[in-house]
Amino acid sequence: MHTLNLGILAHVDAGKTSLTERLLHAAGVIDEIGSVDDGSTQTDSLALERQRGITIKSAVVSFVVDDIAVNLIDTPGHPDFIAEVERVLGVLDGAVLVISAVEGVQAQSRVLMRTLRRLRIPTLVFVNKIDRAGARYGTLLGSIAERLAPGIVAMGGAEGLGTRDARSAPFAADDTAFTTDLVDLLTSRDDALLAAYVNAPETVSYRRLRDALAAQTGQALVHPVFFGSAATGAGVAELIAGITELLPTAQGDAQAPASGTVFKIDRGPAGEKAAYVRMVSGTVRTRDVLTFRGADGRESVGKVSAIGVFDGGAEVRSTSVGAGRIGTLHGLGDIRIGDTIGEAAAKPVRHHFAPPTLETVVVPGRDTDRGALLLALGRLAEQDPLIGLRQDDVRQEVSVSLYGEVQKEVIQATLADDFGVDVTFRETTTICLERPVGSGAAFEIIDKDPNPFLATVGLRVDPAPTGSGVEFRREVELGSMPYSFMRAVEETVLTTLDQGIHGWRVTDCTVTMTHSGYWPRQSHSHAVFDKTMSSTAGDFRNLTPLVLMSALRRAGTTVYEPLHHFRIELPSDTFGTLMPVLARLRAVPGTPDMSGTTCVLEGEIPAARVHELQQLLPGLTRGEGVLESAFAQYRPVVGPAPERPRTDNDPLHRKEYLLRTSRGGAAGACGGGAGPAGHAPDPPALSATSDRGRRSRSSPARRSGMTECPCALPRS
Structure with a gap:
């Protein structure tokens, strides 16, 4: 038996959970179809999901059609829970994107289809709710082709739109208009099929067209569209047939390593x-x-x-x-x-959507609940790593990252219901990021003031293309010191960049290790290990933030704030009322599209202002305005850069940092700074004694030939 891992995705309220129920019923798995409103569906198992009537967590159910076992994964539709969708994408063989025949293509529909196409996940489109008043067919197909994907083909018509008797009318082989559409669509993406059709059209049978349709659907080049209703079951049989015929099943060798x-x-x-x-x-x-x-x-x-x-x-x-x-x-x-x-052949889950752009401080109702709150939030972060716990030990606070206000409400209810911890939240703020402006370098040399650590570290920070993240490179040979020390530097670089000059995560940069040096393991005459004479990974973990922040300061950073793309459909006569409000919210609107009594306005708005716009829009548009928004990009902050309180030992303030991290907390090591960017100092003259451990020139550390200055370092 073959296996198909199938995702059901949609904008919220398009009906994907109802479709899941209908598919399970059609396959004979359940005898009675559950209701989202009644909280009786198979996949909405959480009490909170049943109360709110929305999917919060992805859920897996299974059914068998012919010789295919379908593992169906129902995913959340609300954009606040996009992290659940992200984790599912990496395990899918195919997907069904559900669109409402009434509301049509919505903001989340576009985000999802854009991602499915980028990942080349074979996708069918199911237009649901054809039995609802206001359901559309022809104009909706045009909207799908324009706003989702050009390579679509309707697999059937829809009769009785907007009535309880609405049904799907599948196209057959003798439908000339349908076969013509298939030929036009498929030959534009298959040169061999085009040549066969031009030279000998009689050889291009309907069976060959269906095979080509399955092949191109499996390559995510085309997207067949089915019409129906999960509520009445109309069109569901045709969708199931399309799933088994057009979507590829899972591949994998059961005899290979796990x-x-x-x-x-x-x-x-x-x-x-x-x-x-x-x-x-x-x-x-x-x-x-x-x-x-x-x-x-x-x-x-x-x-x-x-x-x-x-x-x-x-x-x-x-x-x-x-x-x-x-x-x-x-x-x-x-x-x-x-x-x-x-085996490492399996690819790790990658980030396909923008990270959360909002955060808030979680405040326990009772001070005695702080420990329980941290434990509970740790459990939630285990199930959703993107909530991004950020603990500030200085202020005794913990923050969580958010996609939106609904997610905040769900976290609050979950903490109360599942963990017995009542919490409130501070005002939601925006999560910015920092990007380097230019290049900067710094280094500190072992046993040379002001460096109190038994390590030599040199780093250079360079800007990188937008979206590239952080890359760590080496200009020193990997064998110039133990790998554990190299690894300590790399790991610490990535951790330190979580908080840049202004406290925001630093991204889109390359950090290159330019200098390295250490003192090998030393012991006294009785073979007792002397830590004061030997470098440890801790030396490199403590020195790296100082050097990195010195280099980053010289490079300089710009703070970027997240922007959402918005689309507002509103009555034309309310356009003038809306514009001053958009200006106050720092939105940048485009040219309005006036069509009779309706106006469509698109543009960009800071993520922090989206929720306020949602609240104001009904009053500004007599309740007729419809807002769609999704993350678009980051842009430089205009005006003073916002500062974010640090939660680490703060390597930007050397004296306080060294008091917390220095081996001996030596006050004398607090002065000065890293070497000048891009220039190594002259090799230090070797003295008979040093002020660290009073080692003589003939000590074991000296005789071992370890590197102490950049001149002695192997470089590549």
Whole structure:
């Protein structure tokens, strides 16, 4: 039996959870279709989901059609929970994007389809709610082609639109208009098919066209469109046929070494972890000892105590899970979302959407709940790493990252219901970022003031293309000092850049290690290890932030704020009322598109002002204005750069930093700064004694030939 891992994606309220229920019913998995409004659906299992009628967490159910076992993953539609969608994308073989026949293409629809196309995930489009008043067909197809993807083809018509009797009318082989559309669409992307059609059109049979349609759909070149209603079941049979015929099934060698990707973490009633894994190859069995790795280089080992697979709409216990399938692994206490298990052939989950652009401080209702709050937030961050906990020990505060206000409400309710911790939130603020303006370099030399650490570190910061993130390079040879020291520098660079000159995360830069040096492990005459004479990884972890921030200061940074692209549809006579408000919110509107009594206005607005615009719009437009918004880009902040309080030891203030981190807290090491950017000082003259440990020139440390200045360093 083949396996198809299928994602159901949509803008909120387009009906994807209802479609999931209908698919399970059509496959015979459930006898009665659940209702989102009544909180009786299979995939909305959380109490909060049932209360609110929205999907918050992705859920997996399974059904069988012919010889294909479909693992169907229902994902949230609300943009505040886009992180759940992101984790699912990396494990899909195909997707169904649900569009409302009434509301049409919405903001989240565009974000999702843009990402699906970029990742080349085969995608079908299901236009839902054809039985609802206001449902459209022809104009909606044009909107899908214009705003989602040009390579679409309708697989059927829709009759009785807007009535309870609305139904799908699939096109057949003898429908000339349909076959002509297929030929036009498919030959524009297949030269061999075009040549065959031009030279001998009789050889291009309907069967060949359907095969070509399946092939191009599998390559994410075209997107078949189906019409129907999840509420009545209209068009669902045709959609199921399209899923099995047009979407590719999972590939993978069950006999190869085990390899998979973790895309979700849950905890059971007793707190035990369950890791949802998509197997890429091989087979995992109960009691197997697995190695799993994180994108940050972390590596752990654990023993599988139990395995769950999805069958008949529910999770059932199994002794194994094989290539192409989705299962839950129990007993792996240290495993995290995004980890790869087994062989490294499995690709880690990557970020496909913009990170959260808002944050807020979480305040416990009682001071005695601070410990419980940290534990609870840690559990939530385990299930959703993008909430980005930021703990400030100085102010005794903890912040979380957010996509929007609804997510904040859900976090508050979850903390109260699941953990018994009542919280409030401070005002939501924007998360900015910093980018280097130019290049800057600095270094500090071992055993040379003002450096109190037994390490030599030199770093250069250079700007990199937008969106490239942070890259670490070396101009020193990897063998110039122990790898653990090299690794300590690299890890500390990445951690330190979480807080730049103004306190924001620094991105889009290249950090190059230009100098290195250390003192090898030394001991006294009785072979007792002397830490004061030997470099440790801690020396490099403590020195690196000072050098990096000195280099970053010389490079300079600009603070960027997140912008959302907005689209407002409003009555034309309210346009003049809206414009002054947009100006006050620092929005930059484009040219309005006036069409009769309706105006469509697009532009950009700071992310921090989107929620305020949402609240003001109904009053400004007599309740008729419709706002769509999605993250667009970052732009430089106009005016003074906003500052963010630091939560680290603050390497920007050398004296205080050294008091917290210096080996001996030597006050005399606090003066001065790093060497001048781009220029190494002259080699220090070797003196008979030094002020650190009073080592003589003939000490073991000297005789070992370790490097103490850049002149002696091997460089590449």
